[in-house]
Amino acid sequence: MYLRHTTRRKNGKLHVYWSLVRSVRRGKKVFQETVAHLGELDAKGRARAKHLARRMTGGRSEQFELFEERSSEEVIPVRVDRVRTERSRRFGDVWLSWTLWRALELDRVFAELLPEGREDVPWSTMAAVLVFARLCEPSSELHIAEDWYRRTALEDLIGVEPEQINDDRLYRALDKILPHKETVEKHLKERLGELFKLDYDLMLYDVTSTYFEGKAEGNKLAKRGYSRDHRPDCKQVCIAMVVTREGIPLGYEVFAGNRTDVTTVEEIVEAMEKRFGTAGRVWVMDRGMTSEDNLEWLQKTSRRYLIGTPKSEMKRWERQLVEKKGWKQVREDIEVKLCKGPDKKEIFLLCRSQARREKEEAIHRRFIERIEDGLKKLGRRIEQSQKQLEKGKIERQIGRLFERNSRVARRYCVELVDDAGRKAGFRLSWSVNAKWDEWAQHTEGAYILRTNVTDWTPESLWRTYIQLTDAESAFRIHKSDLSLRPVWHQKAERVKAHIFVCFLAYALWKTLEQWQHRALLGDSPRAILEEMARITSTDVVLPVEGDPQQRELRLRCVVRPDKAQAALLDRLGLRLPDRLKVRAPVPEM
16 A cells, blocks of 8 residues: 545645555556545644544553654664564554454453453453454464464563463353353443444344354254355354444344244344343334234334335335325435325335346346246257157246246246147247236335334435445455354354354454544555554564673564555554563573
């Protein structure tokens, strides 16, 4: 990455605006992609970033000013020709993770929940190692112990030697932290709300699944079910998560892999409200959660909701969908129409999206081409056949063709007509259902929302429902950036602990995202972490001149960041330490 600036003259004054840019290769071409707009990097902007950093670290920072020279009156002659560097390790990303961990006060919380005992390494420290690794370089516990930890400067930050980190201790740490899941969730809700002044009036709820590698025979939750990862061949568990409108995680639950979405609603709603209270909550869910029983329960218990409806609901509102009157534009390519429910207690919001319409049209065209190509080939085969064909076999082939392209199967009427004049004994006849085309024209790009919140505008209802993408984004980050899937653990409790570690890493991820967003650094935590990972610490070894014992001075220094890294740190209001304390070796007994 590198800095690029543009100049602009405004009111007779020259302004310089800076951007952080990186080169990205796409095929054979290299493009410049803007990572973040840094603004003018003026004194006011830096002061704002520093204020935010003080709120994040809570005055607990032990950092020095960036590249601050420490004064020392002692002068020691050294052998310049023998000066060398040793022990280069990744520093920036783990240091940032450590800063986020302390900003969320998770070091204090885990120290209270897991007080020190007779163990060599505190379990609260091991919990931090698991989460830092999941955030910086997601991998197995074995990889953490054998490779990742020794390549980082975590030893200097948390005071644990690489020899003390082993896979057995990491596995036992998973067992220790899991019982405290609900307590940690409550703490995170309070701390994140305090840091970023979050509003918890909206609960975005969604369900995903993650699959196992292995048989998972000892795990009662590992079942085969509908796989969002397109791995029906593997056992899985389902994860139900609740996030705020900003995508900040509130809590989650783990269900059996064959659990259907609609059966989780009551359990999740009651669990979250028991944990966080009921005041002013609006539950937002997609159409997979919709059932008459769930709606009846939500209404009966006076809970407010905004839910997507199944496609079958469109038939009920056919006349309103076809009518051109009453539609209101809420965005350039979105229009909505408000309709009152039959009992006047609910509102149905009819929505039409031009982008979604174009997407569904393209999908339908692709399936139509596949079916018609298949029918034409089958028709030619029947026509050119020189022997009697088995009608049942042809019908099964047609059935498989329609099954693979089921979204447009109802568009066609297909019949095998007996024909004594043909050697095959019949011919293929098919036609298009014109009513299907007419209905598709009215419903492509359309969807319907259902709510008992009657005091919001149509635009507010639509924008609130669209925020469900934050819940979907949470799952995408868990799976892609934090490597939640696949799960390699086989025991049920270890699987839950693995998901808990991913949840904590996601909390750090969203903290960094909110931090960089408020510091005008965009919303790509992975780009920040990757750039920070390039900042290393190293030991500068200085042999003392004329020392008969051939002693050496060892200075553990943090390598100076380049301009782009310095700009990131400046925007975040962070200051790297210039030197790290070299811990004295423990004498052997």
